[in-house]
Amino acid sequence: MTTLHFYYNDVCPFAYRVRLALAEKAIPHEAQIIDLQNIPDWYADISPTGKVPLLKYGDDVVWESTVINEFLEDVFPDPPLLPRNPVVRAHARIWIEYCNSTFQPNCCGLVFELDESQHEAIRTALLDSLTTIEKALSETTGPYWLGDRFSLVDLTYYPFFEHMPALTEYRGFELPKSLSRVHRWLEAMQTRPSVQVNRQPPAFYIEAYKPYVEGRMDK
Ligand SMILES: N[C@@H](CCC(=O)N[C@@H](CS)C(=O)NCC(=O)O)C(=O)O
Structure with missing residues:
Protein backbone atom coordinates (compact mmCIF):
# COMPACT_ATOMS: atom_id res chain seq x y z
CA MET A 1 0.00 0.00 0.00
CA PHE A 76 -10.35 6.95 -0.81
CA PRO A 77 -13.95 7.29 -2.04
CA ASP A 78 -15.55 5.68 1.04
CA PRO A 79 -17.29 7.18 2.83
CA PRO A 80 -18.06 9.76 0.13
CA LEU A 81 -17.70 13.41 1.14
CA LEU A 82 -19.04 14.79 -2.13
CA PRO A 83 -22.50 14.04 -3.54
CA ARG A 84 -22.78 11.87 -6.67
CA ASN A 85 -25.33 14.07 -8.42
CA PRO A 86 -23.28 16.34 -10.73
CA VAL A 87 -25.41 19.40 -10.06
CA VAL A 88 -25.31 19.03 -6.26
CA ARG A 89 -21.59 18.26 -6.58
CA ALA A 90 -21.07 21.46 -8.56
CA HIS A 91 -23.02 23.43 -5.95
CA ALA A 92 -20.88 21.91 -3.19
CA ARG A 93 -17.78 23.14 -5.05
CA ILE A 94 -19.31 26.59 -5.45
CA TRP A 95 -19.70 26.83 -1.66
CA ILE A 96 -16.13 25.64 -1.15
CA GLU A 97 -15.03 28.34 -3.58
CA TYR A 98 -17.10 30.90 -1.66
CA CYS A 99 -15.29 29.93 1.52
CA ASN A 100 -11.89 30.37 -0.10
CA SER A 101 -12.66 33.56 -1.98
CA THR A 102 -14.87 35.44 0.47
CA PHE A 103 -15.61 34.01 3.91
CA GLN A 104 -12.09 32.89 4.85
CA PRO A 105 -10.30 36.10 3.74
CA ASN A 106 -12.77 38.18 5.77
CA CYS A 107 -12.48 35.91 8.78
CA CYS A 108 -8.68 35.82 8.78
CA GLY A 109 -8.44 39.43 7.64
CA LEU A 110 -10.22 40.73 10.71
CA VAL A 111 -7.66 39.25 13.06
CA PHE A 112 -4.53 39.64 10.90
CA GLU A 113 -5.15 43.23 9.73
CA LEU A 114 -3.14 45.45 12.01
CA ASP A 115 -4.45 48.71 10.54
CA GLU A 116 -7.44 49.45 12.79
CA SER A 117 -8.97 51.81 10.23
CA GLN A 118 -9.69 48.73 8.06
CA HIS A 119 -11.48 46.74 10.74
CA GLU A 120 -14.97 48.17 10.29
CA ALA A 121 -15.02 47.38 6.56
CA ILE A 122 -13.74 43.84 7.14
CA ARG A 123 -16.25 43.29 9.96
CA THR A 124 -19.10 44.39 7.65
CA ALA A 125 -17.86 42.09 4.87
CA LEU A 126 -17.58 39.19 7.33
CA LEU A 127 -21.13 39.78 8.57
CA ASP A 128 -22.35 39.90 4.97
CA SER A 129 -20.71 36.56 4.20
CA LEU A 130 -22.19 35.05 7.38
CA THR A 131 -25.63 36.25 6.27
CA THR A 132 -25.06 34.55 2.91
CA ILE A 133 -24.11 31.34 4.75
CA GLU A 134 -27.20 31.58 6.98
CA LYS A 135 -29.38 31.85 3.87
CA ALA A 136 -27.66 28.85 2.26
CA LEU A 137 -28.15 26.77 5.40
CA SER A 138 -31.83 27.78 5.61
CA GLU A 139 -32.37 26.41 2.13
CA THR A 140 -31.43 22.87 3.21
CA THR A 141 -33.10 20.52 5.67
CA GLY A 142 -29.85 20.64 7.66
CA PRO A 143 -28.11 20.26 9.88
CA TYR A 144 -25.28 20.14 7.32
CA TRP A 145 -24.67 22.21 4.23
CA LEU A 146 -26.09 19.49 1.99
CA GLY A 147 -28.88 18.43 4.34
CA ASP A 148 -28.31 15.30 6.41
CA ARG A 149 -25.16 14.32 4.48
CA PHE A 150 -21.90 15.60 5.94
CA SER A 151 -19.60 16.78 3.13
CA LEU A 152 -16.38 18.54 2.17
CA VAL A 153 -18.32 21.80 2.34
CA ASP A 154 -18.83 21.46 6.09
CA LEU A 155 -15.24 20.62 6.86
CA THR A 156 -14.01 23.43 4.59
CA TYR A 157 -15.79 26.05 6.71
CA TYR A 158 -15.59 24.56 10.18
CA PRO A 159 -11.97 25.44 11.15
CA PHE A 160 -12.64 29.18 10.80
CA PHE A 161 -15.53 28.92 13.25
CA GLU A 162 -13.37 27.07 15.77
CA HIS A 163 -10.81 29.90 15.44
CA MET A 164 -13.47 32.57 16.11
CA PRO A 165 -12.69 32.98 19.84
CA ALA A 166 -9.53 34.78 18.69
CA LEU A 167 -11.69 37.27 16.78
CA THR A 168 -13.82 37.74 19.89
CA GLU A 169 -10.79 38.22 22.12
CA TYR A 170 -8.84 40.60 19.87
CA ARG A 171 -11.52 42.29 17.74
CA GLY A 172 -14.67 41.99 19.87
CA PHE A 173 -16.36 40.01 17.09
CA GLU A 174 -19.17 37.64 18.15
CA LEU A 175 -21.08 35.27 15.91
CA PRO A 176 -24.55 36.93 15.89
CA LYS A 177 -27.15 34.91 17.83
CA SER A 178 -29.68 35.72 15.08
CA LEU A 179 -27.82 33.33 12.73
CA SER A 180 -29.80 30.37 14.03
CA ARG A 181 -28.99 28.00 11.13
CA VAL A 182 -25.29 28.71 11.47
CA HIS A 183 -25.50 27.93 15.21
CA ARG A 184 -27.43 24.72 14.51
CA TRP A 185 -24.81 23.67 11.94
CA LEU A 186 -22.01 24.48 14.39
CA GLU A 187 -23.63 22.35 17.10
CA ALA A 188 -23.93 19.44 14.64
CA MET A 189 -20.28 19.87 13.65
CA GLN A 190 -19.17 19.76 17.27
CA THR A 191 -20.74 16.31 17.70
CA ARG A 192 -18.68 14.78 14.85
CA PRO A 193 -16.01 12.41 16.14
CA SER A 194 -13.59 13.89 13.56
CA VAL A 195 -13.99 17.29 15.22
CA GLN A 196 -13.94 15.89 18.75
CA VAL A 197 -10.53 14.23 18.29
CA ASN A 198 -8.99 17.29 16.65
CA ARG A 199 -10.61 20.30 18.30
CA GLN A 200 -8.74 22.80 20.44
CA PRO A 201 -10.19 24.96 23.21
CA PRO A 202 -10.68 28.73 22.70
CA ALA A 203 -7.60 29.49 24.85
CA PHE A 204 -5.42 27.62 22.36
CA TYR A 205 -6.37 29.97 19.51
CA ILE A 206 -6.27 33.09 21.68
CA GLU A 207 -2.69 32.26 22.63
CA ALA A 208 -1.71 31.22 19.10
CA TYR A 209 -2.91 34.47 17.53
CA LYS A 210 -1.34 36.73 20.14
CA PRO A 211 2.04 37.23 18.41
CA TYR A 212 0.26 38.09 15.15
CA VAL A 213 -2.13 40.67 16.61
CA GLU A 214 0.75 42.19 18.55
CA GLY A 215 2.63 42.51 15.25
CA ARG A 216 5.45 40.26 16.45
CA MET A 217 5.00 37.72 13.68
CA ASP A 218 4.15 37.71 9.97
CA LYS A 219 1.19 35.56 9.06
N1 LIG B 1 -4.45 28.13 0.19
C1 LIG B 1 -3.63 27.30 1.03
C2 LIG B 1 -3.26 28.12 2.26
C3 LIG B 1 -2.22 27.42 3.14
C4 LIG B 1 -1.59 28.40 4.13
O1 LIG B 1 -1.71 29.63 4.01
N2 LIG B 1 -0.91 27.84 5.14
C5 LIG B 1 -0.20 28.67 6.08
C6 LIG B 1 -0.48 28.22 7.51
S1 LIG B 1 -2.18 28.41 7.94
C7 LIG B 1 1.30 28.50 5.89
O2 LIG B 1 1.77 27.41 5.67
N3 LIG B 1 2.05 29.58 6.03
C8 LIG B 1 3.49 29.52 5.97
C9 LIG B 1 4.05 30.50 5.00
O3 LIG B 1 3.30 31.22 4.34
O4 LIG B 1 5.29 30.54 4.93
C10 LIG B 1 -4.38 26.03 1.40
O5 LIG B 1 -5.62 26.05 1.36
O6 LIG B 1 -3.76 24.99 1.69
Whole structure:
Protein backbone atom coordinates (compact mmCIF):
# COMPACT_ATOMS: atom_id res chain seq x y z
CA MET A 1 0.00 0.00 0.00
CA THR A 2 1.23 3.50 -0.84
CA THR A 3 2.28 5.39 2.29
CA LEU A 4 0.55 8.67 2.93
CA HIS A 5 2.52 11.36 4.75
CA PHE A 6 0.66 14.42 5.97
CA TYR A 7 2.45 17.62 6.93
CA TYR A 8 0.57 20.20 8.94
CA ASN A 9 0.60 22.70 11.74
CA ASP A 10 -1.91 22.52 14.56
CA VAL A 11 -2.84 26.22 14.32
CA CYS A 12 -3.41 26.14 10.55
CA PRO A 13 -7.14 26.17 9.60
CA PHE A 14 -6.34 24.91 6.10
CA ALA A 15 -4.49 21.91 7.49
CA TYR A 16 -7.42 21.37 9.85
CA ARG A 17 -9.67 20.79 6.85
CA VAL A 18 -7.44 17.92 5.78
CA ARG A 19 -7.23 16.51 9.32
CA LEU A 20 -11.03 16.36 9.32
CA ALA A 21 -11.15 14.60 5.94
CA LEU A 22 -8.50 12.08 7.04
CA ALA A 23 -10.47 11.37 10.22
CA GLU A 24 -13.86 11.15 8.48
CA LYS A 25 -12.47 8.63 6.02
CA ALA A 26 -10.29 6.87 8.65
CA ILE A 27 -7.33 7.01 6.26
CA PRO A 28 -4.12 5.51 7.66
CA HIS A 29 -1.33 8.09 7.42
CA GLU A 30 1.78 9.40 9.07
CA ALA A 31 1.36 12.95 10.29
CA GLN A 32 4.14 15.39 11.06
CA ILE A 33 3.96 18.92 12.42
CA ILE A 34 5.96 21.58 10.54
CA ASP A 35 7.26 24.55 12.51
CA LEU A 36 6.28 27.42 10.21
CA GLN A 37 8.66 29.85 11.91
CA ASN A 38 11.54 27.55 11.20
CA ILE A 39 10.74 25.52 8.10
CA PRO A 40 13.21 22.65 7.76
CA ASP A 41 15.25 22.51 4.54
CA TRP A 42 13.94 19.05 3.68
CA TYR A 43 10.37 20.41 3.83
CA ALA A 44 11.23 23.43 1.68
CA ASP A 45 12.66 20.94 -0.81
CA ILE A 46 9.46 18.89 -1.12
CA SER A 47 6.90 21.69 -0.76
CA PRO A 48 6.40 23.94 -3.82
CA THR A 49 4.95 26.73 -1.65
CA GLY A 50 6.66 26.12 1.71
CA LYS A 51 3.17 26.11 3.24
CA VAL A 52 1.12 23.52 5.05
CA PRO A 53 -0.90 21.40 4.50
CA LEU A 54 0.88 19.04 2.14
CA LEU A 55 0.43 15.38 1.33
CA LYS A 56 3.12 13.06 0.11
CA TYR A 57 1.57 10.04 -1.53
CA GLY A 58 4.34 7.66 -2.49
CA ASP A 59 6.75 9.87 -4.46
CA ASP A 60 4.13 12.46 -5.36
CA VAL A 61 3.13 15.59 -3.49
CA VAL A 62 -0.26 17.31 -3.41
CA TRP A 63 -0.82 20.69 -1.79
CA GLU A 64 -3.62 23.27 -1.32
CA SER A 65 -6.18 22.09 1.23
CA THR A 66 -9.20 22.01 -1.08
CA VAL A 67 -7.25 20.14 -3.74
CA ILE A 68 -5.86 17.72 -1.15
CA ASN A 69 -9.38 16.95 0.06
CA GLU A 70 -10.62 16.27 -3.47
CA PHE A 71 -7.55 14.07 -4.00
CA LEU A 72 -8.43 12.11 -0.85
CA GLU A 73 -11.99 11.82 -2.16
CA ASP A 74 -10.65 10.37 -5.44
CA VAL A 75 -8.23 7.91 -3.85
CA PHE A 76 -10.35 6.95 -0.81
CA PRO A 77 -13.95 7.29 -2.04
CA ASP A 78 -15.55 5.68 1.04
CA PRO A 79 -17.29 7.18 2.83
CA PRO A 80 -18.06 9.76 0.13
CA LEU A 81 -17.70 13.41 1.14
CA LEU A 82 -19.04 14.79 -2.13
CA PRO A 83 -22.50 14.04 -3.54
CA ARG A 84 -22.78 11.87 -6.67
CA ASN A 85 -25.33 14.07 -8.42
CA PRO A 86 -23.28 16.34 -10.73
CA VAL A 87 -25.41 19.40 -10.06
CA VAL A 88 -25.31 19.03 -6.26
CA ARG A 89 -21.59 18.26 -6.58
CA ALA A 90 -21.07 21.46 -8.56
CA HIS A 91 -23.02 23.43 -5.95
CA ALA A 92 -20.88 21.91 -3.19
CA ARG A 93 -17.78 23.14 -5.05
CA ILE A 94 -19.31 26.59 -5.45
CA TRP A 95 -19.70 26.83 -1.66
CA ILE A 96 -16.13 25.64 -1.15
CA GLU A 97 -15.03 28.34 -3.58
CA TYR A 98 -17.10 30.90 -1.66
CA CYS A 99 -15.29 29.93 1.52
CA ASN A 100 -11.89 30.37 -0.10
CA SER A 101 -12.66 33.56 -1.98
CA THR A 102 -14.87 35.44 0.47
CA PHE A 103 -15.61 34.01 3.91
CA GLN A 104 -12.09 32.89 4.85
CA PRO A 105 -10.30 36.10 3.74
CA ASN A 106 -12.77 38.18 5.77
CA CYS A 107 -12.48 35.91 8.78
CA CYS A 108 -8.68 35.82 8.78
CA GLY A 109 -8.44 39.43 7.64
CA LEU A 110 -10.22 40.73 10.71
CA VAL A 111 -7.66 39.25 13.06
CA PHE A 112 -4.53 39.64 10.90
CA GLU A 113 -5.15 43.23 9.73
CA LEU A 114 -3.14 45.45 12.01
CA ASP A 115 -4.45 48.71 10.54
CA GLU A 116 -7.44 49.45 12.79
CA SER A 117 -8.97 51.81 10.23
CA GLN A 118 -9.69 48.73 8.06
CA HIS A 119 -11.48 46.74 10.74
CA GLU A 120 -14.97 48.17 10.29
CA ALA A 121 -15.02 47.38 6.56
CA ILE A 122 -13.74 43.84 7.14
CA ARG A 123 -16.25 43.29 9.96
CA THR A 124 -19.10 44.39 7.65
CA ALA A 125 -17.86 42.09 4.87
CA LEU A 126 -17.58 39.19 7.33
CA LEU A 127 -21.13 39.78 8.57
CA ASP A 128 -22.35 39.90 4.97
CA SER A 129 -20.71 36.56 4.20
CA LEU A 130 -22.19 35.05 7.38
CA THR A 131 -25.63 36.25 6.27
CA THR A 132 -25.06 34.55 2.91
CA ILE A 133 -24.11 31.34 4.75
CA GLU A 134 -27.20 31.58 6.98
CA LYS A 135 -29.38 31.85 3.87
CA ALA A 136 -27.66 28.85 2.26
CA LEU A 137 -28.15 26.77 5.40
CA SER A 138 -31.83 27.78 5.61
CA GLU A 139 -32.37 26.41 2.13
CA THR A 140 -31.43 22.87 3.21
CA THR A 141 -33.10 20.52 5.67
CA GLY A 142 -29.85 20.64 7.66
CA PRO A 143 -28.11 20.26 9.88
CA TYR A 144 -25.28 20.14 7.32
CA TRP A 145 -24.67 22.21 4.23
CA LEU A 146 -26.09 19.49 1.99
CA GLY A 147 -28.88 18.43 4.34
CA ASP A 148 -28.31 15.30 6.41
CA ARG A 149 -25.16 14.32 4.48
CA PHE A 150 -21.90 15.60 5.94
CA SER A 151 -19.60 16.78 3.13
CA LEU A 152 -16.38 18.54 2.17
CA VAL A 153 -18.32 21.80 2.34
CA ASP A 154 -18.83 21.46 6.09
CA LEU A 155 -15.24 20.62 6.86
CA THR A 156 -14.01 23.43 4.59
CA TYR A 157 -15.79 26.05 6.71
CA TYR A 158 -15.59 24.56 10.18
CA PRO A 159 -11.97 25.44 11.15
CA PHE A 160 -12.64 29.18 10.80
CA PHE A 161 -15.53 28.92 13.25
CA GLU A 162 -13.37 27.07 15.77
CA HIS A 163 -10.81 29.90 15.44
CA MET A 164 -13.47 32.57 16.11
CA PRO A 165 -12.69 32.98 19.84
CA ALA A 166 -9.53 34.78 18.69
CA LEU A 167 -11.69 37.27 16.78
CA THR A 168 -13.82 37.74 19.89
CA GLU A 169 -10.79 38.22 22.12
CA TYR A 170 -8.84 40.60 19.87
CA ARG A 171 -11.52 42.29 17.74
CA GLY A 172 -14.67 41.99 19.87
CA PHE A 173 -16.36 40.01 17.09
CA GLU A 174 -19.17 37.64 18.15
CA LEU A 175 -21.08 35.27 15.91
CA PRO A 176 -24.55 36.93 15.89
CA LYS A 177 -27.15 34.91 17.83
CA SER A 178 -29.68 35.72 15.08
CA LEU A 179 -27.82 33.33 12.73
CA SER A 180 -29.80 30.37 14.03
CA ARG A 181 -28.99 28.00 11.13
CA VAL A 182 -25.29 28.71 11.47
CA HIS A 183 -25.50 27.93 15.21
CA ARG A 184 -27.43 24.72 14.51
CA TRP A 185 -24.81 23.67 11.94
CA LEU A 186 -22.01 24.48 14.39
CA GLU A 187 -23.63 22.35 17.10
CA ALA A 188 -23.93 19.44 14.64
CA MET A 189 -20.28 19.87 13.65
CA GLN A 190 -19.17 19.76 17.27
CA THR A 191 -20.74 16.31 17.70
CA ARG A 192 -18.68 14.78 14.85
CA PRO A 193 -16.01 12.41 16.14
CA SER A 194 -13.59 13.89 13.56
CA VAL A 195 -13.99 17.29 15.22
CA GLN A 196 -13.94 15.89 18.75
CA VAL A 197 -10.53 14.23 18.29
CA ASN A 198 -8.99 17.29 16.65
CA ARG A 199 -10.61 20.30 18.30
CA GLN A 200 -8.74 22.80 20.44
CA PRO A 201 -10.19 24.96 23.21
CA PRO A 202 -10.68 28.73 22.70
CA ALA A 203 -7.60 29.49 24.85
CA PHE A 204 -5.42 27.62 22.36
CA TYR A 205 -6.37 29.97 19.51
CA ILE A 206 -6.27 33.09 21.68
CA GLU A 207 -2.69 32.26 22.63
CA ALA A 208 -1.71 31.22 19.10
CA TYR A 209 -2.91 34.47 17.53
CA LYS A 210 -1.34 36.73 20.14
CA PRO A 211 2.04 37.23 18.41
CA TYR A 212 0.26 38.09 15.15
CA VAL A 213 -2.13 40.67 16.61
CA GLU A 214 0.75 42.19 18.55
CA GLY A 215 2.63 42.51 15.25
CA ARG A 216 5.45 40.26 16.45
CA MET A 217 5.00 37.72 13.68
CA ASP A 218 4.15 37.71 9.97
CA LYS A 219 1.19 35.56 9.06
N1 LIG B 1 -4.45 28.13 0.19
C1 LIG B 1 -3.63 27.30 1.03
C2 LIG B 1 -3.26 28.12 2.26
C3 LIG B 1 -2.22 27.42 3.14
C4 LIG B 1 -1.59 28.40 4.13
O1 LIG B 1 -1.71 29.63 4.01
N2 LIG B 1 -0.91 27.84 5.14
C5 LIG B 1 -0.20 28.67 6.08
C6 LIG B 1 -0.48 28.22 7.51
S1 LIG B 1 -2.18 28.41 7.94
C7 LIG B 1 1.30 28.50 5.89
O2 LIG B 1 1.77 27.41 5.67
N3 LIG B 1 2.05 29.58 6.03
C8 LIG B 1 3.49 29.52 5.97
C9 LIG B 1 4.05 30.50 5.00
O3 LIG B 1 3.30 31.22 4.34
O4 LIG B 1 5.29 30.54 4.93
C10 LIG B 1 -4.38 26.03 1.40
O5 LIG B 1 -5.62 26.05 1.36
O6 LIG B 1 -3.76 24.99 1.69
